Amino acid sequence: MAALLASFAAPLARVAVEPRVARPIFHLAPTAPRGWINDPNGPLLHNGTYHLFWQNVPNSSEWSWGLGWGHATSKDLVQWQPQPVALEPSPGGLDRHGCFSGCATVDVNGVPTILYTGVIRKAPEEMEPGGSHQHEAQLLAVAADPDDPELKEWVKLPGQFLPQPPAGMHLTGWRDPFILQTPTAGSPWWYVMVGAGLKDKCGTALVYRSKDLKQGWEYVGPLCESADADMHTMWECPIMAQLSSKPPTSAAAASNGHASSHVNSFASGHSAPHSDGCSQPIGRHMLCVSPDYCVNVPLCYLGSYAAGRFDMAAASSPQRLDLGDILYAPNMLTDDQGRTVLWAWMQEKQLLRPTGAYDSSCCLCVPRVLYLSPDGTRLLQEPLPELQALRQQHSAWHVGTAGKAPAGNAMADALEGAFEAPLALRPGVPVQLGGASSSKGSSHVDLELTLTRGEADSVVLLLQPFEGLADAAGAAISYCWASDTLQVWLRAVVDRGGAVLCCIITALPAAQCISSGTWGLLVV
Numbered sequence: 001m002a003a004l005l006a007s008f009a010a011p012l013a014r015v016a017v018e019p020r021v022a023r024p025i026f027h028l029a030p031t032a033p034r035g036w037i038n039d040p041n042g043p044l045l046h047n048g049t050y051h052l053f054w055q056n057v058p059n060s061s062e063w064s065w066g067l068g069w070g071h072a073t074s075k076d077l078v079q080w081q082p083q084p085v086a087l088e089p090s091p092g093g094l095d096r097h098g099c100f101s102g103c104a105t106v107d108v109n110g111v112p113t114i115l116y117t118g119v120i121r122k123a124p125e126e127m128e129p130g131g132s133h134q135h136e137a138q139l140l141a142v143a144a145d146p147d148d149p150e151l152k153e154w155v156k157l158p159g160q161f162l163p164q165p166p167a168g169m170h171l172t173g174w175r176d177p178f179i180l181q182t183p184t185a186g187s188p189w190w191y192v193m194v195g196a197g198l199k200d201k202c203g204t205a206l207v208y209r210s211k212d213l214k215q216g217w218e219y220v221g222p223l224c225e226s227a228d229a230d231m232h233t234m235w236e237c238p239i240m241a242q243l244s245s246k247p248p249t250s251a252a253a254a255s256n257g258h259a260s261s262h263v264n265s266f267a268s269g270h271s272a273p274h275s276d277g278c279s280q281p282i283g284r285h286m287l288c289v290s291p292d293y294c295v296n297v298p299l300c301y302l303g304s305y306a307a308g309r310f311d312m313a314a315a316s317s318p319q320r321l322d323l324g325d326i327l328y329a330p331n332m333l334t335d336d337q338g339r340t341v342l343w344a345w346m347q348e349k350q351l352l353r354p355t356g357a358y359d360s361s362c363c364l365c366v367p368r369v370l371y372l373s374p375d376g377t378r379l380l381q382e383p384l385p386e387l388q389a390l391r392q393q394h395s396a397w398h399v400g401t402a403g404k405a406p407a408g409n410a411m412a413d414a415l416e417g418a419f420e421a422p423l424a425l426r427p428g429v430p431v432q433l434g435g436a437s438s439s440k441g442s443s444h445v446d447l448e449l450t451l452t453r454g455e456a457d458s459v460v461l462l463l464q465p466f467e468g469l470a471d472a473a474g475a476a477i478s479y480c481w482a483s484d485t486l487q488v489w490l491r492a493v494v495d496r497g498g499a500v501l502c503c504i505i506t507a508l509p510a511a512q513c514i515s516s517g518t519w520g521l522l523v524v
Helices: 002-008 383-389 410-415
Strands: 035-046 047-058 068-074 082-088 098-106 113-121 136-141 154-156 169-183 190-198 202-210 218-222 235-242 282-292 299-303 327-334 340-346 368-372 379-382 396-399 431-433 446-449 459-467 473-479 485-491 503-508
Touching: 035 068, 035 113, 035 340, 047 082, 047 098, 047 340, 082 113, 082 154, 098 327, 113 169, 136 169, 169 202, 169 235, 202 235, 202 282, 202 446, 235 327, 282 327, 282 368, 379 383
Parallel strands: 035 098, 035 327, 098 169, 235 368, 396 446
Antiparallel strands: 035 047, 047 068, 068 082, 098 113, 113 136, 136 154, 169 190, 190 202, 190 235, 202 218, 235 282, 282 299, 327 340, 340 368, 368 379, 431 503, 459 473, 459 503, 473 485
16 A cells, blocks of 8 residues: 555656646636736626636746736636736836736626736835835726626726825735625625735735725725734735525525625624524625735635624634645635635646746636535535536446446447446455556546445545556545545646546555645645
């Protein structure tokens, strides 16, 4: 067993991978021949069309100054259509060196509006220890034609819509605006927070409010305060949503086709029982922050929010948004079914894709739906159910369930009956799935596993190809029934010699779970 684990975790340096190829198929990624993508920005639902933006560097596969906002549209959150770049730096403007991250909303007149941070690089003599590398300003842009379903053109408004932070705050940064509240029948106020950090103290977000989205903003104060060292020194891309312990199943407030990046009703605390004794779904606010820099994992706090203040003292301990080390800077919207849908930046791993080795770099994760555990103490997330449309149902391996492949299926022919009887695994004993690889097969494998618990508390499954790349590629799947936690680790290699369709599957004793320090966690 030790040999299996060691071979799977071996470095990939000896594996020859052709550069300039291998683009994601289902993930949003640079669409030009060359490009870089990072933070998702301003997801928006407007007139029945979803819009998603991101930090975009054209003509380069590396991060650099001069970022703009890439743009794509969708009707179903699954299939996306590239659109022209929405924002680019304006020479001599407050965003001359980059249109950094932000959000999008629809104003009271139905006009889609982008809120973003414009930056100007500081000269060396302006730099301060622990301070920002750029001058930062909060700016607005509006759709040139609100009736255009694709919102192809955007017009920047002059000047800053938010006043600079109060003097003497000694901030580590001030960027990435996010709408906290929109006006309602009971309150005329817009609330927005901007990621920040108090030098030598902690990360935070500064809150502002106004009755007019475009002007008249006043400083309210910090979103929350804490001297805890775990709060880091800068909160990038802070976001907040009100979540329920029950995933929405029907159209909700956004059904009229107008929705901001995330619209919150902000009823706080735990719901009272119905008169019949059944409890209503528990509702809490999730505050998610990306601390300091992209080497860190976004952290989520569950607690209560009201009028520009999040009660950090009473909030839950921070939970990692993801168990891996490549997910950062999430953003989200409320879809037309009332679900909270989240995207995040997926970074490249230098071992697999060294900087500059490819024409494009990075992508966004596929959308996730967020909700709470039944007792309201944990954040739960699952892939958007609509993503099932991408699965190749006709060519899946159904392992652990009795079934039969469709007649005449090329992959089934190549796998020689891998669809048949349930599979029994003994700890540490490899079992071969399928027959030899065949040129008749597909270059994609859709493997469906159904696990029967028995007496186990948890299980780890190790999958490896038994031809060609057996020492370098494969995956590990870990599931714990007690905590309802699924983890997946992946090592993938581009195979130029044809598809490697067949694999060895091994069940590992629970005590031999694999540490995330050795493996790279797969996020989708």
